[in-house]
Amino acid sequence: MTEQVVVLGAGYAGAGAIQRLEDELDATDAELTWVSENDYHLVLHEAHRAIRDPTVEDDITIPVGEIADRSTEFVQATVEGVDTEAQTVALDGGEDLDYDYLLVALGSQTAYYGIPGMEEHALTLKSLDDAMEIHERVTQAAAEASRNDPATIVIGGAGLSGIQSAGEVAELRDERRAPIDVYLVEALEEIMPGQDSELQGAVRKRLEDADVEILTDDPITEADESTIHFDEGDPLDYDVFVWTGGITGQQALDECELENEHNRVTCESNFRTSDDRVFAIGDSAIVDQGDGPAPPTAQAAWQAAEVAGQNVARAINDQPLVTWTYDDKGTLVSVGEKAIAHDVDVIPIRTFNSVPAKFLKKFVAARWIADLTSWPRGLKAWDSL
Numbered sequence: 444m445t446e447q448v449v450v451l452g453a454g455y456a457g458a459g460a461i462q463r464l465e466d467e468l469d470a471t472d473a474e475l476t477w478v479s480e481n482d483y484h485l486v487l488h489e490a491h492r493a494i495r496d497p498t499v500e501d502d503i504t505i506p507v508g509e510i511a512d513r514s515t516e517f518v519q520a521t522v523e524g525v526d527t528e529a530q531t532v533a534l535d536g537g538e539d540l541d542y543d544y545l546l547v548a549l550g551s552q553t554a555y556y557g558i559p560g561m562e563e564h565a566l567t568l569k570s571l572d573d574a575m576e577i578h579e580r581v582t583q584a585a586a587e588a589s590r591n592d593p594a595t596i597v598i599g600g601a602g603l604s605g606i607q608s609a610g611e612v613a614e615l616r617d618e619r620r621a622p623i624d625v626y627l628v629e630a631l632e633e634i635m636p637g638q639d640s641e642l643q644g645a646v647r648k649r650l651e652d653a654d655v656e657i658l659t660d661d662p663i664t665e666a667d668e669s670t671i672h673f674d675e676g677d678p679l680d681y682d683v684f685v686w687t688g689g690i691t692g693q694q695a696l697d698e699c700e701l702e703n704e705h706n707r708v709t710c711e712s713n714f715r716t717s718d719d720r721v722f723a724i725g726d727s728a729i730v731d732q733g734d735g736p737a738p739p740t741a742q743a744a745w746q747a748a749e750v751a752g753q754n755v756a757r758a759i760n761d762q763p764l765v766t767w768t769y770d771d772k773g774t775l776v777s778v779g780e781k782a783i784a785h786d787v788d789v790i791p792i793r794t795f796n797s798v799p800a801k802f803l804k805k806f807v808a809a810r811w812i813a814d815l816t817s818w819p820r821g822l823k824a825w826d827s828l
């Protein structure tokens with residue numbers, strides 16, 4: 444019997460797993476179907492670049508046809524639900540898709556934590572369209588502002604996406620000599636919460652050097668159409684407000700019976716979920732790593748995809764599954780044209796910046812594109828990364 448294998452999502456997790464599955468299933472009687480809402484892979488961890496320069500689009504989007512073999516059927520559709528009992532995936536405007544084995548790699552969506560007004564008034568950054576909209580809104584606000592009355596751009600949440608977005612807005616301000624004030628606000632005591640204090644300090648310094656105003660240790664309690672309200676501090680009027688303060692699972696998994704936490708599917712370290720026929724990886728999943736889950740990062744999704752692809756093939760062939768252990772290879776953060784590297788494998792200096800960090804950050808992103816396509820494609824993107 445031909446096994447129907449379906450992969451949902453074309454991010455790091457989905458795209459990486461498709462390529463691994465194509466190799467692994469070569470000698471198996473199986474058909475591979477790949478479903479995603481867009482017909483391209485977005486290098487999401489560089490999406491903030493488009494806030495400054497929308498022309499990076501071609502370099503950070505890779506058509507699925509350049510990633511998958513012709514034997515893989517690609518379906519461009521929005522997933523609306525997964526029925527594990529019937530073994531079907533509901534798609535918008537189409538028939539349900541049957542599966543024998545399913546790999547959920549749908550990524551995450553922005554979490555609002557019930558903060559009044561946040562969902563209605565804040566922009567988000569989870570797609571290329573989001574980045575383009577932020578670019579439009581920032582440039583429009585700058586055009587309507589003056590030196591005496593600058594535009595106020597506020598980024599809420601100081602994790603990787605918030606910090607890097609604030610860095611791009613600051614760089615755009617400098618390149619265009621635009622009348623813009625940039626704020627980065629964080630509820631917790633320090634930016635990059637939970638990270639090493641040396642890294643936090645280095646990133647803070649870079650942001651301050653870039654004239655980003657950092658407000659920490661004061662949660663946002665409400666946002667209305669022009670003002671952000673804090674628990675303690677004075678309200679802050681804004682022209683553009685971008686919220687990057689957290690992630691949650693996809694709404695498409697609302698009704699799904701798989702065990703989950705806020706729609707992020709819980710799974711073992713071999714990516715198997717509460718249903719033997721379903722695997723989950725990337726931001727869509729909470730992957731048990733003993734001490735805690737793997738982090739929701741591109742780095743983790745990229746690593747996981749290799750092993751998940753292997754394990755789906757092993758499950759089909761009744762072979763024991765492989766256990767995955769997340770290997771933290773370090774952190775790379777950009778602040779506009781500058782970058783900071785921390786705890787990077789094989790490099791003896793703990794935290795460094797300037798040219799080597801910038802080179803490393805570009806190299807890692809280019810290598811991802813090269814892994815998916817080819818080195819010429821990866822190197823062509825170099826200036827956009």
Ligand SMILES: Cc1cc2nc3c(=O)[nH]c(=O)nc-3n(C[C@H](O)[C@H](O)[C@H](O)COP(=O)(O)OP(=O)(O)OC[C@H]3O[C@@H](n4cnc5c(N)ncnc54)[C@H](O)[C@@H]3O)c2cc1C
Pocket residue numbers: 451452453454455456457478479480481484485487488489490491520521522523548549550551568569603604605607608693695724725726727739740741742743744775776
């Ligand atoms: C601005 C920014 C900067 C970041 N910087 C870094 C960084 O420096 N380092 C790092 O490691 N991580 C970084 N991250 C986090 C990283 O991008 C994510 O952890 C990573 O993208 C997760 O990969 P994924 O494949 O699970 O999900 P995604 O890359 O989000 O892919 C999900 C896929 O599913 C598709 N999809 C979603 N919902 C549906 C649906 N209902 N139907 C059909 N298709 C759907 C999407 O279109 C997409 O193709 C950053 C994130 C952002 C937003």
